[in-house]
Amino acid sequence: MARGGNLRQVVLTSSEEAWSRAASELPETRPIELSVIVPTLNERDNVPVLLARLDEVLSGTTWEVIFVDDDSVDGTAEAVRKVATTDRRVRCLQRIGRRGLASACIEGMLASAAPYLAVIDADMQHDETLLAQMLDVLKRDEADLVIGSRYVERGGVGDWSRSRKMVSRIAGRMSRMVMKAEVSDPMSGFFMLRREVFDGAARKLSGIGFKILLDILTSSSGPVRISELPYRFGTRHAGESKLDATVAWEYVMMLLDKMIGHIVPVRFLVFSLIGLLGLGVHLAVLATAFQGGGLGFGLSQAIATFVAMTNNFVLNNVLTYRDRRLRGWALLAGLLSFYLVCSVGALANVGIASYVYGAQEPWWIAGIAGAIIGAVWNYTVSSVYTWRKPKAS
Numbered sequence: 001m002a003r004g005g006n007l008r009q010v011v012l013t014s015s016e017e018a019w020s021r022a023a024s025e026l027p028e029t030r031p032i033e034l035s036v037i038v039p040t041l042n043e044r045d046n047v048p049v050l051l052a053r054l055d056e057v058l059s060g061t062t063w064e065v066i067f068v069d070d071d072s073v074d075g076t077a078e079a080v081r082k083v084a085t086t087d088r089r090v091r092c093l094q095r096i097g098r099r100g101l102a103s104a105c106i107e108g109m110l111a112s113a114a115p116y117l118a119v120i121d122a123d124m125q126h127d128e129t130l131l132a133q134m135l136d137v138l139k140r141d142e143a144d145l146v147i148g149s150r151y152v153e154r155g156g157v158g159d160w161s162r163s164r165k166m167v168s169r170i171a172g173r174m175s176r177m178v179m180k181a182e183v184s185d186p187m188s189g190f191f192m193l194r195r196e197v198f199d200g201a202a203r204k205l206s207g208i209g210f211k212i213l214l215d216i217l218t219s220s221s222g223p224v225r226i227s228e229l230p231y232r233f234g235t236r237h238a239g240e241s242k243l244d245a246t247v248a249w250e251y252v253m254m255l256l257d258k259m260i261g262h263i264v265p266v267r268f269l270v271f272s273l274i275g276l277l278g279l280g281v282h283l284a285v286l287a288t289a290f291q292g293g294g295l296g297f298g299l300s301q302a303i304a305t306f307v308a309m310t311n312n313f314v315l316n317n318v319l320t321y322r323d324r325r326l327r328g329w330a331l332l333a334g335l336l337s338f339y340l341v342c343s344v345g346a347l348a349n350v351g352i353a354s355y356v357y358g359a360q361e362p363w364w365i366a367g368i369a370g371a372i373i374g375a376v377w378n379y380t381v382s383s384v385y386t387w388r389k390p391k392a393s
C-alpha cells in the first residue's frame with residue numbers, strides 16, 4: 001500500500017498533461033483532498049445544517065461532500081441537488097430501487113477521486129469537528145485509517161437505552177469472530193481513511209447492512225495502521241432513526257458472509273435454511289389438513305405446497321433480500337413469479353432424483369441430489385426474476 005501524507009504520485013501521458021493544464025485554467029483549480037461521504041435516507045432537514053457545519057470545520061482543506069441517497073421520499077436528493085447547482089463541492093448520488101447504508105457508502109467512495117475519504121451520518125450524531133483532526137493524522141502519516149470512537153477514554157454513547165447499549169456490546173463482541181485487529185469501536189459509522197486502504201478492500205467488501213467500517217477492516221488487503229479519536233455520540237438533529245430489528249439480522253448475515261462467504265454465498269445459505277424451514281411448514285400443514293381436517297391427500301398436499309411456498313417467499317423477501325425487498329404490487333408479482341420458479345424447481349428436483357435413483361444409487365442420495373438441484377434452481381432463478389428489479393418504496 002502506498003504510504004505518505006502527501007498526494008499519490010500519478011504519471012500522466014502527454015494527452016493527460018494537456019487535459020490537466022486545461023483543467024488548471026478552470027476557476028476551481030485546487031485538487032480535491034477530501035471526500036466526505038454521507039449516506040442518507042429521509043434526511044432532508046439535516047442537509048443544510050450538515051453542510052453549514054462541514055463548511056465551517058473544513059475551511060483549511062479542499063473538500064467535497066457526496067450524499068448517497070436511497071431515493072428518500074422526503075426530497076433529500078432534491079435538497080442536495082438544489083445546493084449543488086451553486087456549490088461544486090456538493091454532489092448527490094441517488095440510488096433508485098436500492099437500500100443499504102454500507103453499500104451506499106461503498107458507492108459514494110467509488111464515485112470519489114479524492115486521496116482521503118470520510119464517512120459521516122447526516123443526522124449530526126457524529127462530531128464533525130473531529131474531521132480536521134482526522135485529516136491531520138492521515139496527512140502526518142500517523143495512521144491509514146482514523147476512527148471516531150465512542151469506546152475510548154473521553155468517548156461515549158450519549159443517552160442510549162440500556163438495551164441498545166447491551167445490543168451494541170454484544171455486536172462488538174461478535175465482531176471479534178471476524179476481526180483480528182484490536183479496535184475498540186469497529187462498529188463506528190464515523191471514520192476517515194486513505195483511498196488506498198479502501199481500494200485494497202473494495203473487491204472483498206460484502207456491502208451488507210449497516211457496518212461499513214467492520215466490512216472494510218475485515219476486507220483490507222494488507223496491514224492497516226489504525227488510530228482512534230474519542231467523541232460522544234450525540235442526539236439526532238432532525239428526522240427519524242432507521243435502526244430496526246432487521247439491522248441486527250443484516251449484521252449476522254454480514255458476519256456469516258465474512259466467515260464462509262468465500263465457500264458458499266451467504267444469501268444461498270439463508271435461502272436454503274428458509275427452504276428447510278419451509279419443509280417443516282409443509283409437513284405441519286399436510287398433517288393438519290390430511291389427518292386433522294380429513295381432506296383428501298391430493299388436496300392437502302396442494303394446500304401444504306402453497307402455504308410452504310408463500311411462507312418461503314415472505315421470509316426470503318424480509319430476510320434474504322431485505323436490500324431488494326418487494327412492496328406493493330411488486331410484492332404480488334414477485335409472489336407469482338416465485339410460485340412459478342418453485343414449481344419448475346420441484347419438477348427438476350423430482351426429475352433428477354428419479355434419474356439418480358434409476359442409476360442404482362441409494363434412495364437417500366437420489367433424494368439429496370434432487371433437493372440440492374431444486375434449491376440451486378430456485379435460488380438462482382428467483383434471484384434473477386423475483387428479486388431482480390424491485391420498486392423503491
Ligand SMILES: Nc1nc2c(ncn2[C@@H]2O[C@H](COP(=O)(O)OP(=O)(O)OP(=O)(O)O)[C@@H](O)[C@H]2O)c(=O)[nH]1
Binds near residue numbers: 241242
Ligand atoms: N443511503 C442510505 N442511507 C441510510 C440507510 N439507512 C440509514 N441510512 C443513513 O445512515 C445514517 C445512519 O442511520 P441512523 O438511522 O441515524 O442510524 P444510527 O445513527 O445508528 O441510529 P440512531 O441513533 O437511532 O440515529 C443516516 O444518515 C441515515 O440517513 C440506507 O438504507 N441507505
Ligand SMILES: [Mg+2]
Binds near residue numbers: 121123125236241
Ligand atoms: Mg443516527
